[in-house]
Amino acid sequence: MQFSPGSDEIYAEALALHAKHRGKLEIRPKVPLRDKADLSRAYTPGVAEVCREIMKDRNLAYKYTLKANTIAIVTDGSAVLGLGNIGGYAAIPVMEGKAILFKEFAGVDAFPICFESYETDFTDQVKNIAPVFGGINLEDIAAPKCFEVEDALQDIGIPVMHDDQHGTAVVVLAALLNACKVTGKKYPDLNIVICGAGAAGFAITRLLKCIGYNPNVCTTVNEIIVCDTKGTIFRGREGLYKNKYKFIIAEETNKPALCGSLADAMRGADVFIGVSAPDVLSEEMVRSMNKDAIVFAMANPVPEIWPDAARHAGAVVVGTGRSDFPNQINNVLAFPGIFRGALDARATRITDEMKIVAAHAIAEYVQKPRHDRILPNILDKGVTQAVAKAVSEAAILCGCSRNLD
Structure with a gap:
């Protein structure tokens, strides 16, 4: 029996789902902001002390920030699913989908980082976003560039894998x-x-x-x-x-x-x-x-x-x-x-x-x-x-x- 790759009904439902929720991902605070005391601890002036501690030892970012449980899903949109080189904008829904899989299956907070074009300094751009993340999942990047990017990112101090x-x-x-x-x-x-x-x-x-x-x-x-x-x-x-x-x-x-x-x-x-x-x-x-x-x-x-x-x-x-x-x-x-x-x-x-x-x-x-x-x-x-x-x-x-x- 032959199966079609998709149906008009599924595609219509997918469009409706994404439109209704404006995507599949959102960010929510972990701490309350009910009064000035809450604000002082979560933001200024209290947050300055957290910054000073991390400045003395950057590994403390794992203790005091979201870094310990956050992954960047990085793509340039050059090889998305079977759609080919569709660019960063059109890649967002797929990367959002990957992010909710991370959360649902592993409790990992993941966020899409979609570049619109493949610049020569792409690897440097990815390196520069590394401080906030505990790992980087490279996604839907065309070969052979994906090999070069992954190889160049192996020594940035956090795990990097092209899934x-x-x-x-x-x-x-x-x-x-x-x-x-x-x-x-x-x-x-x-x-x-x-x-x-x-x-x-x-x-x-x-x-x-x-x-x-x-x-x-x-x-x-x-x-x-x-x-x-x-x-x-x-x-x-x-x-x-x-x-x-x-x-x-x-x-x-x-x-x-x-x-x-x-x-x-x-x-x-x-x-x-x-x-x-x-x-x-x-x-x-x-x-x-x-x-x-x-x-x-x-x-x-x-x-x-x-x-x-x-x-x-x-x-x-x-x-x-x-x-x-x-x-x-x-x-x-x-x-x-x-x-x-x-x-x-x-x-x-x-x-x-x-x-x-x-x-x-x-x-x-x-x-x-x-x-x-x-x-x-x-x-x-x-x-x-x-x-x-x-x-x-x-x-x-x-x-x-x-x-x-």
């Missing part, structure tokens, strides 16, 4: 761990095809192949072949020098240097992971995979292959990015808990260990995985608590946690 990359990769790893339990496949033996070499595809590749990860905490799959619109990415492919991130993929994956199409890559694969475009995977390609194939078709709202077609072609475990099919692979299972745990530990960054323990916490939350249930329900707030606990403990163990008590 489209790492949140997605963490949930994919969790899904894959449980899919192996269902199919009997061994994770280190997996041969994987990833379709899509953008932000999510690059991060998934790095995590599953342990590219740039500490080998003491990261277990690699056997092989990955990544495909983009030109076919397989391999060492020596013309033009790779123009994109250093695809060059990294070429150097670290596809050891046989297979040159060909997605269909060529799919022969003998155990797993397909799609973060690309609608309807690019055929039933014939799925049939060419190894027995008990695993298919994660995550293009949204229209997947690379519809679940019924994938199963008809022999896939045993099928996941998508949609909520109307089993096995929804959605980064809301990861990012609230990752940032909650990072904030609780007063972490200075989000490390390899923190991402990997988050994936295992998500996977282990499902005690008895089935072919139609390899991940928790995304509305189960217990997942956030489990991830936060694991991430906070990992931050302390890896030495990137501040002890401010």
Whole structure:
């Protein structure tokens, strides 16, 4: 059965909801302002003493201000959902939505910071807003710029994560761990095809192949072949020098240097992971995979292959990015808990260990995985608590946690 990506009724309801409430987010005071005494403590003159204390030790901002529980959701609007480069104004509703997910699932106060255009000093602009926030969630920034921005912000003293990359990769790893339990496949033996070499595809590749990860905490799959619109990415492919991130993929994956199409890559694969475009995977390609194939078709709202077609072609475990099919692979299972745990530990960054323990916490939350249930329900707030606990403990163990008590 084919599902449309949306309906006129849903779109109309969404417009009405946003118009009625003038958006989805507001700010409310935590302290009363009933009289002059309240005003004197919350504002002048009393607030001056708080400023003096923080001036002596800026870490006291975590004790005396909203910094301890506040995340900035930063975007330039260059890659929003499937809408493309729509700019900062049009990105506001999505960032508001992300903010209420942070609040609802993790109790984190998050606020949209939407830049209208991608200036050359974008990274500096983000650095300059860091004092008020306990962490920065980069969102909907196009590749390859998103990689450069995230890399440049790793040493600003607060955790910075591009969720489209790492949140997605963490949930994919969790899904894959449980899919192996269902199919009997061994994770280190997996041969994987990833379709899509953008932000999510690059991060998934790095995590599953342990590219740039500490080998003491990261277990690699056997092989990955990544495909983009030109076919397989391999060492020596013309033009790779123009994109250093695809060059990294070429150097670290596809050891046989297979040159060909997605269909060529799919022969003998155990797993397909799609973060690309609608309807690019055929039933014939799925049939060419190894027995008990695993298919994660995550293009949204229209997947690379519809679940019924994938199963008809022999896939045993099928996941998508949609909520109307089993096995929804959605980064809301990861990012609230990752940032909650990072904030609780007063972490200075989000490390390899923190991402990997988050994936295992998500996977282990499902005690008895089935072919139609390899991940928790995304509305189960217990997942956030489990991830936060694991991430906070990992931050302390890896030495990137501040002890401010």
